[in-house]
Amino acid sequence: VKEYQSKFLLQMHNFHKIKFWSLVPELNPSEHMLVFALCRCEAGKCGEFSDDLDIKLPEMKGVKVSDLAKAVRMTMPGVSRALAGLEEKGIIERRIDKSDRRNTLVFLTEDGYSKIREYKKRINKYFETVFERFGEDRVAEVIELIGELSEIAQEELQKELIGSESMQDGRAVSEDKIKDIHQ
Incomplete structure (x- = not known):
């Protein structure tokens, strides 16, 4: 088991x-995470991992900055x-939410929308090549x-x-902490 543990890790x-x-x-890692999270949130999949980034620019409603922060855990x-x-x-623009001026909404610009589509093509091509080389059956497995x-x-x-006597700072591990494991 120890041999597998080391190799696996x-x-x-x-x-x-x-x-x-x-x-x-063109993007640093934080910008990369945020811009794709913005697309997922706009597609109704905020906080999920989804490859579906098919959004329509004119239909964008904007995403609250606080929702983006939660989605990427920043x-x-x-x-x-x-x-x-x-x-x-x-790539993006920020606007005050007209329905609640305390919130700022984030939108893709037209240029940002074009760039995201190009970035997505690059990423898809990369994974397509990796998966072809490795073999689709093996990838699925x-x-x-x-x-x-x-x-x-x-x-x-x-x-x-839960079951053991796991303690943190003298207290049992909370249910919230356990939920974090699954996210």
Whole structure:
């Protein structure tokens, strides 16, 4: 088990080190996360991981800055810095919410919309090539196996945190902390 544990953790670490966002050198990692989260939120999939970024620019309703921060799990100051960078690059614009002036809404600009479509093409081409080289059947198998492994790992972690005498600062682990494991 120890041999597999080390090899598994090493491969997960190696995979995590792949900088997929570098396919879009115009954006730093935070900007990359935010702009794609903006698209997911506009598509009604805020906080989810979705490949569906098929949004229509004229139909955009805007996304609250606070919702974007939650979706990407960034602090408000971090989100504000990244949005400033995206705004400076002409990809997004921020507007005061007319229905609640306390909120700021984020929109893609026309130029930003075009750029996002181009970025998405680059990313799709990259993964298409990787999956072709690896083999579609093998990719499907790996996805299924990792999904199963992920479920088991989450279940076992939850059991360990709830069932054992896991303590943090002298208190049992809270249900909220356990919910965070699944997000």
